[in-house]
Amino acid sequence: MTDIEEKALAAEIELLTFQVGKQEYALDIMSVREIRGWSKATPLPHAPAFVRGVINLRGTVLTIVDLANRLGMGRTETNERNVIIVVHTGKETVGLLVDAVSDILAINKTDLQAPPEMSADNNQTFVSSLIIVEERMIRILALAAALPSESMEAA
Amino acid sequence: MSDEDDPMIEIKASFFVECEELLESLQDGLQIMDDGGADDEIINVVFRAVHSIKGGAGAFGLDQLVRFAHQFESVLDRVRSGAIIADRNAISVFFRSGDILADLVRSARDEAVADEERTQSVLKELETILGHDSNDVVEDEIDDFQPMTLSMDLGLHISNDEVLDTPEQFTTDAPAFEDGYTINFVPDSSLYVSGNEPLHLLRLLREMGQLNVTCDTSEIPSLADIDVEKSYLSWTIQLTTDEDQDAVREVFDFVADLCTLTINGPESSGPMAALPPTLPTLPPLTQQNAPPPGEEPSATATKDLGTLDTLSDSTHLLGSATKPEAISSALPVPAKSGAPEISKSVKPRPTVRVDLERIDRLVNLVGELVINQAMISQSVQEADLSTNSAVSDGLDEFMQLTRDIQDSVMMIRAQPVKSLFQRMSRIIRESSAMIGKSVRLKTEGDATEVDKTVIERLADPLTHMIRNAVDHGVESPSDRLAAGKSEEGIVTLSAGHRSGRVIIEVADDGAGINRPRVLQIAVEKGLVPENVQLSDSEIDNLLFMPGFSTASEVSDLSGRGVGMDVVKSAILALGGRVTIKSNPGNGTTFTISLPLTLAVLDGMVIDVAQQTLVVPLNTITETLTLAEDDIRALGPLTNVIKVRDTFVPLLDLGAELGYRTPLDSYTGAIVLLIAREDGSHAALVVDAIQDQRQVVIKGLQDTFGRVPGVAAATILGDGKIALILDPVDVVANADGRTRSVQPNLQLAG
Numbered sequence: 001m002t003d004i005e006e007k008a009l010a011a012e013i014e015l016l017t018f019q020v021g022k023q024e025y026a027l028d029i030m031s032v033r034e035i036r037g038w039s040k041a042t043p044l045p046h047a048p049a050f051v052r053g054v055i056n057l058r059g060t061v062l063t064i065v066d067l068a069n070r071l072g073m074g075r076t077e078t079n080e081r082n083v084i085i086v087v088h089t090g091k092e093t094v095g096l097l098v099d100a101v102s103d104i105l106a107i108n109k110t111d112l113q114a115p116p117e118m119s120a121d122n123n124q125t126f127v128s129s130l131i132i133v134e135e136r137m138i139r140i141l142a143l144a145a146a147l148p149s150e151s152m153e154a155a
Numbered sequence: 156m157s158d159e160d161d162p163m164i165e166i167k168a169s170f171f172v173e174c175e176e177l178l179e180s181l182q183d184g185l186q187i188m189d190d191g192g193a194d195d196e197i198i199n200v201v202f203r204a205v206h207s208i209k210g211g212a213g214a215f216g217l218d219q220l221v222r223f224a225h226q227f228e229s230v231l232d233r234v235r236s237g238a239i240i241a242d243r244n245a246i247s248v249f250f251r252s253g254d255i256l257a258d259l260v261r262s263a264r265d266e267a268v269a270d271e272e273r274t275q276s277v278l279k280e281l282e283t284i285l286g287h288d289s290n291d292v293v294e295d296e297i298d299d300f301q302p303m304t305l306s307m308d309l310g311l312h313i314s315n316d317e318v319l320d321t322p323e324q325f326t327t328d329a330p331a332f333e334d335g336y337t338i339n340f341v342p343d344s345s346l347y348v349s350g351n352e353p354l355h356l357l358r359l360l361r362e363m364g365q366l367n368v369t370c371d372t373s374e375i376p377s378l379a380d381i382d383v384e385k386s387y388l389s390w391t392i393q394l395t396t397d398e399d400q401d402a403v404r405e406v407f408d409f410v411a412d413l414c415t416l417t418i419n420g421p422e423s424s425g426p427m428a429a430l431p432p433t434l435p436t437l438p439p440l441t442q443q444n445a446p447p448p449g450e451e452p453s454a455t456a457t458k459d460l461g462t463l464d465t466l467s468d469s470t471h472l473l474g475s476a477t478k479p480e481a482i483s484s485a486l487p488v489p490a491k492s493g494a495p496e497i498s499k500s501v502k503p504r505p506t507v508r509v510d511l512e513r514i515d516r517l518v519n520l521v522g523e524l525v526i527n528q529a530m531i532s533q534s535v536q537e538a539d540l541s542t543n544s545a546v547s548d549g550l551d552e553f554m555q556l557t558r559d560i561q562d563s564v565m566m567i568r569a570q571p572v573k574s575l576f577q578r579m580s581r582i583i584r585e586s587s588a589m590i591g592k593s594v595r596l597k598t599e600g601d602a603t604e605v606d607k608t609v610i611e612r613l614a615d616p617l618t619h620m621i622r623n624a625v626d627h628g629v630e631s632p633s634d635r636l637a638a639g640k641s642e643e644g645i646v647t648l649s650a651g652h653r654s655g656r657v658i659i660e661v662a663d664d665g666a667g668i669n670r671p672r673v674l675q676i677a678v679e680k681g682l683v684p685e686n687v688q689l690s691d692s693e694i695d696n697l698l699f700m701p702g703f704s705t706a707s708e709v710s711d712l713s714g715r716g717v718g719m720d721v722v723k724s725a726i727l728a729l730g731g732r733v734t735i736k737s738n739p740g741n742g743t744t745f746t747i748s749l750p751l752t753l754a755v756l757d758g759m760v761i762d763v764a765q766q767t768l769v770v771p772l773n774t775i776t777e778t779l780t781l782a783e784d785d786i787r788a789l790g791p792l793t794n795v796i797k798v799r800d801t802f803v804p805l806l807d808l809g810a811e812l813g814y815r816t817p818l819d820s821y822t823g824a825i826v827l828l829i830a831r832e833d834g835s836h837a838a839l840v841v842d843a844i845q846d847q848r849q850v851v852i853k854g855l856q857d858t859f860g861r862v863p864g865v866a867a868a869t870i871l872g873d874g875k876i877a878l879i880l881d882p883v884d885v886v887a888n889a890d891g892r893t894r895s896v897q898p899n900l901q902l903a904g
Contacts, residue, residue, distance in 0.1 A: 042861050042876040043766065044855075045812035054855065054868060056876045059523065061868045063854045 014106050015131075017138055018085065019099040021073040026105070026131070026138045031087050038082035049075070052097055057086065064095040070146055071126055089143050096146075105138075107131060110125055112140065162350045163215075170211045171264045172508070173184035177204040178257050182577045185253060189246050189595075195235070201249075208256065211262070214354060220259045223274060226281050228251045239284060239665050247584075248280045254581050334419030335364070336403055344386040346413035353390065364396030394420075511607070514567055521557075521564050522851040523778065524756065526870050528557050529848065530686045533872035558849065561755055569604035572650045572659070575614060576601045579621050579648055586625045593632060593642055594625050601650035605657050609749055612729055613659070616722040619659045620745055621646065622718070628663030628743050634896040638740065640664065656773065657751060662744040668737035671696045677703065695735045699723045730866050756852060758879065759827070760845040760871070764814035768841075769850050769869055769879045776828045776836065778844065783822045794821070794893045796838050798828065806889045808839045808880075812864060829882045837886040840893075852879065863888050 015026040041053030041064045052071040054061045064084060068076045075096055076082065084095040112129040128142035179829045184201035209224035231249075233239040241249070255269075255277045262269035338360075342353060360366055374387040394403065400418060407416055517848075532550060540546055568645045580596045587594035605613075629635075629644030636642055647662040670691060678684045689697075697703060701720040726733045731749035750756070750771075758769035781786075786805065795802040805826070808813040818824070818840075826838040849871040853876075855862060866881035 041874075042868070042878060043814070044878070045814065045865060046863055054876050054878075056870050056874055059526070059853075059870065061855055061876060073235075 012106050012108055014104060015019050015138070015140070016104055017102045018083070019102060020071060021068045021099065023071075023073075024102065024136060024138045025067075025098075025141050027085070027087065027141050027143065029104060031089065031143060033086040033088050033093065033134070036086065036095075038078055038080065038084060038097070055084075055095065057093075057095070060093075062086065062093065062095045064097055065147065067096045067098050067141075067146065086141060089147060092147070094147055105133060107133070115139075163352075166352070166355075167215055170215065171260065173211065174208055174260045174264075177207050177255065178260065179574060179577060180204050181253050181256070182580070185246060185249050186580070188241060189243075189250070198235050198241075200233070201885070203230065205231055205256065208260065212260075214352070215263075217259075217263045219269065219274075220256075223252075223259055223278060224256060226278055226285075227256060230281050230285050233285065245284055248277070248284060250581075250584055251277050252281060254584070257581075291437055331510075335393055336400065336418055338392040338394060338403070338419075339389070339417040340407070341389040341415040342386050342410070343413050343415070344384055346410050347386060348384075349413060351413065353388075354750050356406055356410065357390070357392070360392060360394055360403070361400045363403065363406075364394060366395075367393040369393075457878065502897070509567075514564075516569065518564055521561055522755065524557055525561065525849055525851050526872075528554060529850075529872035530874070553694065561849065563869075565606070565751075566604075568607050570607050570610055570821060571602050571604050572610060573601040575610050575720070576648055576650075578614065579617060582618050582621045583625060583646060586622050587629075587644075590626060591631075592625065592629055592644060594619075594629050594644040594646055597645055597647045599647065600651045600685050603650035603652060603657065605650070605749065606751070609729055612725065613747075613749075616725040616747075617648075617659070617661070619719075619722050623650070624663040624665070624743070624745075625659055628665035630666050634666070638666070652751070653748075657749045659749065660744055661747075661749040662742060664742040667739040667741060667743055668695055668698070668735075670737075670739075671699055692735075695737055698735060699733070730881070755849055756879070757847070758850045758869070759847050760850075760877065762839040762843040762845060763812075763841045764809035766812075766814060767845070767871065767875065768808075769875045770827060770839075770882055771866070771878050771879065772847065774829050774882045776830045779826050779828065779838070781821055781824050781826060786821055792893070793891045796826065798836070798838070801836075803836045803838045804886075804889075804891055805838050805840065805893050806886060806891055807893050808841055808885065810892060811839075811885055811889050821893065827882070829886055831883055831886060837889070839882060839885065850877075850879065 002144070016029045016032050016100045017026040019025075028036040036057075037142050038056055041055050043053040044051060047053075050066045052064040054063055064078050068074060076099065078097070081100060083098055083101050085098055085101065086093060086095050112131055115127050126142050126146045127139045129140045131138050131140065142155055180427040181201055181204035184197050184204065185375045187197050188201070205224050205228045209221055212224060227249075230239065234241045234245075234894075239245065249321050259269050259274065259405040261267075281772060297790060340353070340356070342351075346353075349785065357366070357368060371389045371391065372387070374389065375381070376387070396403070403418060403420075407414070477653055523615055532554070535546055535550055559637050576598045580598070583594055583596040624646045625644075629646065630640075632639065632642045635644065645664045647660070647664075649660045649662075651658050674683075674694050674697070677694075677700070678687075679684050680703065682697065682700050683689070697724075698719045703719070716795055726747055726749070729749055731747055734746045734748075736746065737743040757772040759775060761768050761770055779796075779798070781796060785798075787797060787802070789795045789797050789804075794805040796805045797803075805821065805822075807815075807817050810817045821840060824840045825842070825844060826840050829837050829880065831837065850871075852867045853869055855865065855868055862878075864881055864885040866884075867879045868876050869879055871877050
């Protein structure tokens with residue numbers, strides 16, 4: 001690893017911010033593969049409600065997760081402005097259905113705040129940290145927790 | 156880095172690949188011997204396999220392997236000469252020796268440590284068989300790459316009988332080697348330093364014609380004085396070929412300045428051309444140890460027992476390689492120890508070893524081709540061209556070609572299940588020995604070809620099933636005798652193709668499933684509620700439940716906590732199914748049904764509840780349109796339909812997949828009749844049938860685990876994804892509701 005990379009890692013990360021429901025979320029841009037428009041997904045029988053189905057991503061079968069539904073905000077009504085963020089989590093690639101992509105932010109790691117522990121929200125576990133940008137609170141999505149694999153294993 | 160430059164690495168790798176093949180033919184041979192079908196040829200095959208492994212191992216300095224192979228070979232040699240009778244007992248030792256040999260080969264390959272204790276114990280057993288005869292063995296010790304005839308298979312197929320009928324006829328015409336070349340080859344030590352290997356030169360020469368090689372070991376000093384870096388060996392090679400001297404010299408091109416080489420023989424090809432190098436019409440002569448040039452030495456070696464005395468003599472001569480003059484006086488003596496080195500009883504078909512990755516890439520590309528072809532078909536259809544236009548004709552041809560390419564590529568991946576079955580026979584031997592039962596494996600249909608990936612992923616579940624059969628299936632010897640069966644249990648492993656799938660069966664002739672006991676255990680473990688009423692097959696299927704193990708005591712062998720549920724999920728992951736059939740007193744049969752390939756299938760494209768789905772064609776027996784009086788109510792929520800004289804459960808595919816609630820009326824609906832593995836049928840209601848075509852199987856991500864009722868996905872001509880159904884699974888998990896009334900009467904489960 002070069003010095004420059006090392007410094008960048010220590011200091012800054014880039015985040016992709018997006019709208020889910022009325023809330024603003026962000027993801028480390030390194031885990032984002034691509035952003036594509038909404039296309040109708042083929043539903044999977046007996047799948048949990050937040051799994052919208054599968055789409056054809058250049059010859060591979062990509063699972064689409066309705067992020068709003070996953071975060072407990074109800075099913076996303078899809079229209080042409082919806083966006084699929086294709087993310088990769090080390091072992092699998094999944095598409096996240098969100099309302100819109102907003103911005104790319106470069107932020108200092110030290111500005112990240114740990115979320116307070118509040119057990120009433122069941123979407124709590126999906127937020128790894130918080131950040132304040134221009135008076136707006138942005139939630140950093142805990143990707144591994146939001147993806148269905150672990151929760152499905154019990155099912 | 157230097158590793159990659161070392162040619163020995165590559166040669167060694169190919170030696171290990173060869174070893175695998177040799178071990179396989181060894182297993183085969185032993186199996187035939189075990190079945191009582193052994194003739195001299197079989198014993199020779201076995202002997203040759205061991206000998207070749209030993210030879211190669213010697214070249215690579217794999218001492219442990221050489222030592223073991225040598226002992227094994229010595230015993231087999233005695234068997235070959237008739238000095239030892241291979242009874243059941245001996246053969247079982249041979250099997251174990253084969254296992255050890257395989258272990259040693261593998262541990263040499265992986266540079267791991269082999270189980271010395273087991274090796275020693277089997278070595279002892281071999282020694283016991285060898286008995287007092289073993290004096291000779293010491294003498295044989297040095298015959299490793301000693302005088303031998305390297306010969307190639309000339310495609311000679313003459314049965315023993317033929318030869319025996321005419322034994323005297325050809326005893327005189329053994330030409331000496333004056334007509335060929337005499338090559339004296341003395342390598343410098345620099346030859347070895349540069350990674351050359353005399354064996355490979357000899358092999359090259361072998362390809363030119365009949366070869367007789369004598370190794371001069373007289374230069375070898377005593378062990379104390381030996382300098383391992385020095386070259387002590389030299390070879391005298393007698394070659395009969397129609398190639399001219401330049402061609403022969405060419406063989407040594409790369410080592411010309413690394414050795415002292417003299418070649419004596421005809422300068423031109425003239426006289427040799429007159430003498431045909433191969434005489435395929437000449438039946439091999441054997442009695443006098445004097446084959447004509449081009450004679451097939453393996454045929455010679457595999458002759459009748461009548462010549463054994465003479466042959467033993469020649470072995471003796473060959474064995475004492477320190478006296479090359481003795482050999483030349485006895486020339487030609489290619490028969491015994493040299494010939495089996497290379498020649499095989501059956502001429503191998505030429506093959507190419509290809510990296511599996513390249514094949515997978517090809518398979519993927521063909522998959523893309525199929526999708527692409529579907530897309531073109533769709534656009535042509537949409538363009539509304541007349542059906543006999545040039546485009547449509549060309550497209551038809553294109554489709555045919557695609558299909559042919561498809562089939563050919565799949566054939567590359569297909570492999571006979573034989574290697575898998577051989578591994579299982581070892582499992583049987585080891586596991587039955589461990590628990591003191593006598594069990595033998597019968598295999599059927601081991602030439603059945605299955606996709607390589609399937610074979611690999613089948614090994615673990617099959618091992619488990621075999622162990623189960625030995626441990627739980629077959630009774631103890633005393634129980635067997637009491638039940639009027641022979642003491643030896645039989646586990647049958649069979650493979651075959653049935654309706655587009657591969658069926659593998661593991662059957663034992665044991666006591667069958669003890670159903671009351673199974674039920675009792677299931678209740679004890681809380682897997683099923685007490686007092687539950689279960690049918691026989693439901694009880695049998697309890698074995699597949701997680702956490703079930705019938706062995707009341709945990710034995711060494713199975714019952715380690717991983718049960719049949721692991722087997723079942725492994726097979727499900729392959730797109731397969733496993734069923735169980737048991738007959739009290741007569742044994743248990745597990746049937747695994749697997750898809751032929753993991754890449755493509757012929758499917759029927761159907762619509763149901765606005766979704767496009769693909770149903771594998773081989774599961775559909777027929778399609779029907781329902782008339783009103785075909786449908787009969789069965790329960791409050793279920794219907795059956797009458798198909799000819801039988802009643803078949805009616806299932807609404809849309810409802811079963813959760814896409815919609817059951818329809819009000821099914822009159823006029825289209826149904827697919829699905830064949831289940833047990834021969835029964837079920838009818839699936841669909842909305843429309845679109846097409847029948849080849850689709851490429853795309854795996855669903857593991858994100859959800861397995862989606863029930865869905866085997867995989869595919870990409871249609873319009874780029875949309877369609878799910879490929881596993882209709883048998885849909886049927887198996889169906890709740891069967893085809894009436895939307897009275898939901899409160901819904902059955903539990």
